[in-house]
Amino acid sequence: MPVGTKGTVKGLTPGDLRNVGAGIVLGNTYHLYLRPGADLVREAGGLHGFMGWDGPILTDSGGYQVFSLAETRHISEEGVEFASVYDGSRHVFTPELTTRVQEELGSDVAMVLDECPPANADRTYHEDSLRRTARWAARCKAAHEKEDQALFGIVQGGLYPDLREQSLGLTVEIGFDGYAVGGLSVGESREEMLETLALTAPMLPAEKPRYFMGIGDPAGILQVVALGVDMFDCVLPTRLARHGAALTPDGRLNLKNARFRNDFGPLDPECSCEACTVYSRAYLAHLVRENELLGHRLLTLHNVRFSVDLCRQARREIEAGRFGAWSRAWISRYQGGGG
Amino acid sequence: MPVGTKGTVKGLTPGDLRNVGAGIVLGNTYHLYLRPGADLVREAGGLHGFMGWDGPILTDSGGYQVFSLAETRHISEEGVEFASVYDGSRHVFTPELTTRVQEELGSDVAMVLDECPPANADRTYHEDSLRRTARWAARCKAAHEKEDQALFGIVQGGLYPDLREQSLGLTVEIGFDGYAVGGLSVGESREEMLETLALTAPMLPAEKPRYFMGIGDPAGILQVVALGVDMFDCVLPTRLARHGAALTPDGRLNLKNARFRNDFGPLDPECSCEACTVYSRAYLAHLVRENELLGHRLLTLHNVRFSVDLCRQARREIEAGRFGAWSRAWISRYQGGGG
Numbered sequence: 001m002p003v004g005t006k007g008t009v010k011g012l013t014p015g016d017l018r019n020v021g022a023g024i025v026l027g028n029t030y031h032l033y034l035r036p037g038a039d040l041v042r043e044a045g046g047l048h049g050f051m052g053w054d055g056p057i058l059t060d061s062g063g064y065q066v067f068s069l070a071e072t073r074h075i076s077e078e079g080v081e082f083a084s085v086y087d088g089s090r091h092v093f094t095p096e097l098t099t100r101v102q103e104e105l106g107s108d109v110a111m112v113l114d115e116c117p118p119a120n121a122d123r124t125y126h127e128d129s130l131r132r133t134a135r136w137a138a139r140c141k142a143a144h145e146k147e148d149q150a151l152f153g154i155v156q157g158g159l160y161p162d163l164r165e166q167s168l169g170l171t172v173e174i175g176f177d178g179y180a181v182g183g184l185s186v187g188e189s190r191e192e193m194l195e196t197l198a199l200t201a202p203m204l205p206a207e208k209p210r211y212f213m214g215i216g217d218p219a220g221i222l223q224v225v226a227l228g229v230d231m232f233d234c235v236l237p238t239r240l241a242r243h244g245a246a247l248t249p250d251g252r253l254n255l256k257n258a259r260f261r262n263d264f265g266p267l268d269p270e271c272s273c274e275a276c277t278v279y280s281r282a283y284l285a286h287l288v289r290e291n292e293l294l295g296h297r298l299l300t301l302h303n304v305r306f307s308v309d310l311c312r313q314a315r316r317e318i319e320a321g322r323f324g325a326w327s328r329a330w331i332s333r334y335q336g337g338g339g
Numbered sequence: 340m341p342v343g344t345k346g347t348v349k350g351l352t353p354g355d356l357r358n359v360g361a362g363i364v365l366g367n368t369y370h371l372y373l374r375p376g377a378d379l380v381r382e383a384g385g386l387h388g389f390m391g392w393d394g395p396i397l398t399d400s401g402g403y404q405v406f407s408l409a410e411t412r413h414i415s416e417e418g419v420e421f422a423s424v425y426d427g428s429r430h431v432f433t434p435e436l437t438t439r440v441q442e443e444l445g446s447d448v449a450m451v452l453d454e455c456p457p458a459n460a461d462r463t464y465h466e467d468s469l470r471r472t473a474r475w476a477a478r479c480k481a482a483h484e485k486e487d488q489a490l491f492g493i494v495q496g497g498l499y500p501d502l503r504e505q506s507l508g509l510t511v512e513i514g515f516d517g518y519a520v521g522g523l524s525v526g527e528s529r530e531e532m533l534e535t536l537a538l539t540a541p542m543l544p545a546e547k548p549r550y551f552m553g554i555g556d557p558a559g560i561l562q563v564v565a566l567g568v569d570m571f572d573c574v575l576p577t578r579l580a581r582h583g584a585a586l587t588p589d590g591r592l593n594l595k596n597a598r599f600r601n602d603f604g605p606l607d608p609e610c611s612c613e614a615c616t617v618y619s620r621a622y623l624a625h626l627v628r629e630n631e632l633l634g635h636r637l638l639t640l641h642n643v644r645f646s647v648d649l650c651r652q653a654r655r656e657i658e659a660g661r662f663g664a665w666s667r668a669w670i671s672r673y674q675g676g677g678g
Binding site for chain 2: 006007008010011012013014015035036040043044050051052261262264274278279280282283286287289290292293294296297298
């Protein structure tokens with residue numbers, strides 16, 4: 001899921017998203033609640049109408065953004081009080097409020113409000129937190145009224161296998177349309193992340209979508225898909241683009257590198273997106289160096305297309321029963337190349 | 340002519356330019372000479388190949404940019420020495436060099452190197468300058484070898500009618516494929532500009548294109564067209580877009596204005612561009628407030644389309660013999676509206 005933080009995937013139109021094959025986009029409740037406001041988005045016909053995208057939209061609950069700002073937030077059983085990044089104004093997110101806000105935004109998939117504990121939290125903190133998260137999840141489900149909107153629960157529990165199991169049990173017991181694994185990709189090593197996910201994912205109901213929150217690098221996507229994950233969101237493709245980097249099967253290319261200055265070949269010879277078929281690496285490198293809007297746009301277009309294509313191919317390989325071997329070869333090539 | 344300073348019209352692809360109906364774009368020799376360098380652009384197949392635009396391109400000589408930087412440049416009969424805005428390195432533009440550079444860029448129309456005198460220059464300065472500009476123009480013509488590239492001369496002379504006539508006579512005597520009126524839109528009043536143009540334009544050869552350098556506001560375009568001008572370049576539509584302003588038949592709209600926050604109507608109901616047909620003013624205002632790339636892109640798309648459409652309509656009105664009345668009504672509506 002490409003990330004459209006503020007109701008737009010950086011530099012891309014809904015038409016661009018359709019052209020690169022994106023099947024769903026993610027919107028950030030935290031940002032949209034603060035600006036332009038959920039009431040205004042509802043008046044505009046929901047996020048679909050507001051941003052002109054008629055495909056599926058998943059909204060997060062805003063919890064992740066709130067909990068990232070550790071200094072200015074205060075957690076209670078009721079919810080979490082925080083300061084706006086825009087103007088410092090104080091707000092309270094409760095399970096009921098974030099559910100209502102997501103109903104106003106009109107997304108197709110809403111997420112429960114969960115706590116994503118700080119990276120340095122100890123076992124006791126995690127245990128208390130996952131139980132509160134489960135109580136909040138039950139309140140979200142009770143508050144949820146929009147019938148054409150799915151609601152997903154979120155499993156927490158840090159890196160503790162038994163706490164993950166406990167959180168998963170409590171969440172599945174409430175019952176949701178899909179389940180997310182949260183609280184990973186928050187500073188732990190890749191090995192710790194994959195180990196924890198490897199323990200958690202198989203216990204999730206097989207018939208419901210499994211969403212891993214916060215992975216976007218191509219190798220990471222294939223690694224979590226191997227563990228049974230169906231959905232993931234990633235700012236990485238769009239963020240890399242703004243920093244002048246492109247994803248290719250041979251690794252990440254930094255277009256600020258001097259060797260691209262007079263490289264008249266295509267960005268990624270195996271890609272058929274506009275950036276790769278109309279322009280040369282030399283032109284894209286020029287746009288990146290000059291910080292031109294068109295450079296951001298074309299690299300974003302390519303990186304999102306690349307990620308969507310990767311997922312599409314992974315799906316084909318799974319269906320053909322070849323995913324394991326294909327994925328190992330793909331990662332090996334990706335990690336061997338680059339520049 | 341939308342301006343593609345550094346080989347890109349801010350945020351728009353060549354496909355976008357074709358879609359909005361742009362028939363020609365302008366490239367800046369000064370910037371492209373310094374970055375990425377004319378040799379590199381030549382290697383990429385000229386500016387057409389480099390930027391992926393197969394329509395006509397006009398390049399300026401770079402003189403205007405050099406002469407804008409009064410503190411760091413030194414003029415001699417040979418040419419003008421200046422410092423790069425990028426790294427302070429010293430360069431010399433001679434008529435021969437700017438002609439060769441434009442041949443390397445491969446534009447369809449090249450301009451002679453002229454001096455655009457400072458706004459506070461006196462009559463003596465203008466007289467000396469216009470004669471040197473004519474000598475430089477002759478050297479440009481002598482150096483010009485590319486047969487499929489037109490070369491335009493430039494008339495100077497400040498606000499002095501007799502000096503304009505003198506400059507025009509010297510330039511036409513050399514003989515060019517088209518003629519530009521330079522040295523206006525540099526700080527004088529709109530009345531002074533139009534008076535001087537009204538004296539100069541009718542003396543230009545009727546069978547050659549007349550190019551007025553540096554007008555881009557809609558009313559100004561119609562005013563110079565009324566005086567017989569055929570071509571003009573304008574950063575205004577793209578610059579306004581980056582500042583959150585949109586051109587409409589009822590004047591300029593500043594989308595940061597609070598009243599657009601919940602205005603769900605189209606940007607310009609009479610326009611059929613993507614910005615006006617897919618999105619609301621409220622959404623565009625949100626993008627502008629959040630400084631989102633997509634906001635810059637959509638407003639640029641609209642403003643360029645608006646300007647191109649205006650010129651196309653002006654052409655139809657001229658052909659139908661109704662230009663005068665139509666133009667007066669158009670300007671009156673434009674100047675009466677806005678926000």
